Amino acid sequence: MFLYAIIERFFPAALRDTLQIHTQKVVNLLYPYVQITFPEFSGERLKRSEAYTAIQTYLSENSSQLAKRLKAEVVKDSQNPLVLSMDDDEEVTDEFQGVKLWWAASKTASNPHAYSFSYYSPLDGKRYFKLTFHKKHRDLITVAYIKHVLEEGKEIALRNRQRKLYTNNPSSGWYGYKQSKWSHIVFEHPATFETLAMEQRKKEEIINDLVKFRNGKDYYAKIGKAWKRGYLLYGPPGTGKSTMIAAMANFMNYDVYDLELTAVKDNTELRKLLIETSSKAIIVVEDIDCSLDLTGQRNMRKERSEEEEPKDPNKKEEEESNKSSKVTLSGLLNFIDGIWSACGGERIIIFTTNFVDKLDPALIRTGRMDKHIELSYCRFEAFKVLAKNYLDVDSHHLFPRISNLLEVTNVTPADVAENLMPKCVNEDVETCLLSLIQALESEEEESDDAGLNEEKDKEEPTQQQKMKNNGHTVEDVKGNGFIHLSGK
Numbered sequence: 001m002f003l004y005a006i007i008e009r010f011f012p013a014a015l016r017d018t019l020q021i022h023t024q025k026v027v028n029l030l031y032p033y034v035q036i037t038f039p040e041f042s043g044e045r046l047k048r049s050e051a052y053t054a055i056q057t058y059l060s061e062n063s064s065q066l067a068k069r070l071k072a073e074v075v076k077d078s079q080n081p082l083v084l085s086m087d088d089d090e091e092v093t094d095e096f097q098g099v100k101l102w103w104a105a106s107k108t109a110s111n112p113h114a115y116s117f118s119y120y121s122p123l124d125g126k127r128y129f130k131l132t133f134h135k136k137h138r139d140l141i142t143v144a145y146i147k148h149v150l151e152e153g154k155e156i157a158l159r160n161r162q163r164k165l166y167t168n169n170p171s172s173g174w175y176g177y178k179q180s181k182w183s184h185i186v187f188e189h190p191a192t193f194e195t196l197a198m199e200q201r202k203k204e205e206i207i208n209d210l211v212k213f214r215n216g217k218d219y220y221a222k223i224g225k226a227w228k229r230g231y232l233l234y235g236p237p238g239t240g241k242s243t244m245i246a247a248m249a250n251f252m253n254y255d256v257y258d259l260e261l262t263a264v265k266d267n268t269e270l271r272k273l274l275i276e277t278s279s280k281a282i283i284v285v286e287d288i289d290c291s292l293d294l295t296g297q298r299n300m301r302k303e304r305s306e307e308e309e310p311k312d313p314n315k316k317e318e319e320e321s322n323k324s325s326k327v328t329l330s331g332l333l334n335f336i337d338g339i340w341s342a343c344g345g346e347r348i349i350i351f352t353t354n355f356v357d358k359l360d361p362a363l364i365r366t367g368r369m370d371k372h373i374e375l376s377y378c379r380f381e382a383f384k385v386l387a388k389n390y391l392d393v394d395s396h397h398l399f400p401r402i403s404n405l406l407e408v409t410n411v412t413p414a415d416v417a418e419n420l421m422p423k424c425v426n427e428d429v430e431t432c433l434l435s436l437i438q439a440l441e442s443e444e445e446e447s448d449d450a451g452l453n454e455e456k457d458k459e460e461p462t463q464q465q466k467m468k469n470n471g472h473t474v475e476d477v478k479g480n481g482f483i484h485l486s487g488k
C-alpha cells in the first residue's frame with residue numbers, strides 16, 4: 001500500500017496506471033495470500049448484506065473469546081440482546097479442516113464531504129470483513145468454508161433468536177397500514193418434556209421422533225419428501241394437548257403459528273397465510289373438529305339440529321360468522337401436502353381435537369398426520385411427574401393410595417394439578433396429597449353411581465314391569481346407590 005502511495009505522489013498521472021498494474025503483479029508473486037472482502041452494505045438499495053450479518057454472527061461466537069477489542073451491539077429479537085463482536089481493525093484466526101485463516105473487521109476511510117443517502121452517518125466509513133488465506137487453499141475456502149460460515153451464522157442467529165407466537169389476523173386487516181397477516185408476541189411458555197405428565201416410554205418415543213425429524217434434512221431430500229411432519233394430538237379436555245405443543249416448540253426451538261381457521265375466509269387466504277410462515281415453525285390448528293365443517297358427520301349433525309331447534313339469535317350470528325369461512329376440506333388437505341411442500345425448510349403441523357372419531361379419515365391419514373398421539377387421563381406415572389413439579393417430592397407414604405385411586409378413576413392431569421397446588425402459603429405436601437385423595441375418592445363415588453345408574457337403566461324394563469305389577473314407583477337415590485320402592 002505504501003508503494004501505491006509513492007506512485008500516487010511522485011509519478012505523473014500518465015504513468016501511474018501502468019506502474020500500479022505492474023506493482024500489483026509483483027506483489028501477487030511475492031504475497032501468496034488471497035483476500036476476500038464482504039462489505040456490510042451491498043447493491044444500490046443499501047441493504048445490509050446477509051453474508052455480512054451471517055459472518056458477524058459466526059465470528060461473534062469465536063471472536064468474543066479471541067479478540068481483544070470488542071464491540072457491543074443491541075440486536076433486536078434476540079434472546080440475548082447484547083451481542084459482542086470484534087471491533088474495527090481487530091483480527092481473529094479460524095481453522096477449517098486443518099487450514100488456518102484470518103478474519104479482520106475493517107472500515108474504509110470516511111469521506112465527510114460525500115453526500116450519502118444512508119441513514120448511517122456519512123462520517124462513518126463503510127465496514128467490511130476481510131478474509132485472508134493461503135492461495136493453495138483457494139478451492140476449499142471459496143467453496144466449502146464460506147458456505148460453512150454462512151450456514152453456521154444463520155443457524156446461530158436462529159438458535160439465539162427470540163421465539164414468537166403468531167396468530168393470524170382477519171383478512172379485513174391485511175390491506176391496512178400494517179398489512180400484516182400474522183400478529184406476534186414473544187413465545188415464553190415454560191412447558192418442557194420434563195414437566196409434561198405422561199408415561200416415560202411414550203414421552204421418549206415422541207422426543208425420538210422429533211430428533212429424527214430435526215436431523216432428517218438429507219434423508220427427506222433423498223427420499224424426495226418435503227421436510228415436514230404432522231402430529232395429531234387427541235384426548236379429553238385438560239389432558240395436556242396445548243401443553244405438549246409448547247413443550248415441543250421449546251424442545252425444537254421453533255416459532256409457533258396458531259392458525260385460527262374460522263378467521264380465514266377461503267382457501268386462497270389460507271395459502272397466503274402459509275406462505276408467510278417461516279422455517280423452523282410449528283403450525284397449530286387447535287380443536288380442528290370445531291374449526292370448520294370438515295366432516296361428513298358434522299354437516300349431518302348441523303342439518304339435523306337446524307330442523308330440530310328454534311334459532312337463538314346470538315347463536316345464529318355466531319354461526320353466520322363461521323359460515324363466512326369458506327375453507328374447505330380439500331383446501332386444508334392441499335395446504336398440508338401441496339403448497340406446503342413448496343415451502344422449503346422444516347415445519348411441523350399439529351392438529352388437536354377432543355373427538356378424534358369425528359374427523360374425516362382423509363385429514364388424518366398417515367402422510368398428512370404422520371403420528372397420532374393420545375393424551376389421556378392421569379395415571380400413576382404421570383401423577384409422579386406432577387408431584388415432582390408441584391410439590392417437589394419423588395415418593396411419599398400416600399403414593400400407593402393415590403396410585404390405586406388413579407387406576408379406577410378418570411381424572412385429567414389438569415384436575416390433579418389443580419389439587420396439588422397449595423391453597424395457602426403454609427400448606428404442606430401431606431395436606432395437598434390428602435386433598436387430592438379426597439377429590440379422587442369423591443370422583444370414584446360419582447363414577448360408581450354413574451355405573452349403577454347405567455345398570456339401572458338397563459334393568460329398567462323389569463323394574464317397570466314390577467311397578468305395573470304391584471303399583472309402586474322406582475326411585476334411584478343418587479349418592480348411596482340404593483333403589484327404593486315407594487308406594488303411590
Ligand SMILES: Nc1ncnc2c1ncn2[C@@H]1O[C@H](COP(=O)(O)OP(=O)(O)OP(=O)(O)O)[C@@H](O)[C@H]1O
Binds near residue numbers: 242244
Ligand atoms: N400432561 C400434562 N402435563 C402437565 N400439565 C398438564 C398436563 N395436562 C394438563 N396439564 C395442566 O393443565 C392445564 C390445561 O392443560 P392443556 O391446556 O394443555 O389441556 P388441553 O388438553 O389442551 O385441553 P383442551 O382440550 O381443553 O384444549 C395446563 O395449564 C397444565 O398446567
Ligand SMILES: [Mg+2]
Binds near residue numbers: 241242243286352
Ligand atoms: Mg388446548
